[in-house]
Amino acid sequence: MSQLEDVNSFIGKVRAISTADDLRLLMESITREMGFANYSLFQHVHSWDWNSQSALAISNYPTGWIEYFFSKQFNRFDPVLRAAQRTALGFRWDEIPRMLPLSPKQLRVLEAGRRSGMANGFTVPANIPGEATGSCSFVVPGNVALPERNLSMAHLIGGFGYEAARQLWTRQVGIVRRAGPARLTPRQHDCLVLVAQGKTDWEIAQVLGLKESTVNGYIDDAKAALGVTRRSQLVTRALYEGHICLSEALQ
Incomplete structure (x- = not known):
């Protein structure tokens, strides 16, 4: 393989x-x-x-x-x-x-x-x-x-x-992270894929035809949904939980 x-x-x-x-x-x-x-x-x-x-x-x-x-x-x-x-x-x-x-x-x-x-x-x-x-x-x-x-x-x-x-x-050890699996909106998913590809908020905004502030909001909401605070953690958690796949991230 x-x-x-x-x-x-x-x-x-x-x-x-x-x-x-x-x-x-x-x-x-x-x-x-x-x-x-x-x-x-x-x-x-x-x-x-x-x-x-x-x-x-x-x-x-x-x-x-x-x-x-x-x-x-x-x-x-x-x-x-x-x-x-x-x-x-x-x-x-x-x-x-x-x-x-x-x-x-x-x-x-x-x-x-x-x-x-x-x-x-x-x-x-x-x-x-x-x-x-x-x-x-x-x-x-x-x-x-x-x-x-x-x-x-x-x-x-x-x-x-x-x-x-x-x-x-x-x-x-009994630490509770989230009540259930996170659900991402289609736009959060689109932004997350582009984050995984290493693009900045400005670049994502150009690709998706959105304002940079809107992209930033989608990414912040995705972080909150997945229980992370950093972009690198966001990508790892999203891949681990199956919200995006590795082939999307490496395009």
């Missing part, structure tokens, strides 16, 4: 899952298919309790590395997590020194990861207002290069995977 077909297939499958184990199996399969060894869907918290459900965490990282990571409290200054808080775009770990100055502690985290087989990776941030920041990371060991041709696919899979984990987690 093509990458587009693979991503569409993944989206269809994550919509149907009901347990964290279902998501783990899906993530492990697509992670290997893209050429990575491990993945992590993780909400960034300063205080970690293995017996608590207060944070989202699903991964197949080596158990020894996870235990060591939290025993040393690396989550408090991990440069991957810090970099994820500074951007909405996916990034390679070897780009981190250009994204932020690294302290000796942060360099030790990266070195410890390399020694544990977590040599390089690609991280997709998930910065959602009102929630702890989070991310989806895909990792390769030291003797394997990052699968360059699949990084765009990893960006999409990371966003949808994290959203699926959020949906499971919020049901598990």
Whole structure:
């Protein structure tokens, strides 16, 4: 299958899952298919309790590395997590020194990861207002290069995977998001497709023959309907819930 077909297939499958184990199996399969060894869907918290459900965490990282990571409290200054808080775009770990100055502690985290087989990776941030920041990371060991041709696919899979984990987690801890599925008007749908294609409100207005302020209103109403506050979250949620399809977004 093509990458587009693979991503569409993944989206269809994550919509149907009901347990964290279902998501783990899906993530492990697509992670290997893209050429990575491990993945992590993780909400960034300063205080970690293995017996608590207060944070989202699903991964197949080596158990020894996870235990060591939290025993040393690396989550408090991990440069991957810090970099994820500074951007909405996916990034390679070897780009981190250009994204932020690294302290000796942060360099030790990266070195410890390399020694544990977590040599390089690609991280997709998930910065959602009102929630702890989070991310989806895909990792390769030291003797394997990052699968360059699949990084765009990893960006999409990371966003949808994290959203699926959020949906499971919020049901598990009893957080209520919306009473039922959102309904978008035809104009909201049209605007949303063009947002997914990367167009500005002015460009959307030109395409649809509307005022820019009217387009802005449709987009704000769509955000409210889907329970998000940012355009990037709007697109991810709309794709995840099936309001638009990936082929429309990539036209």
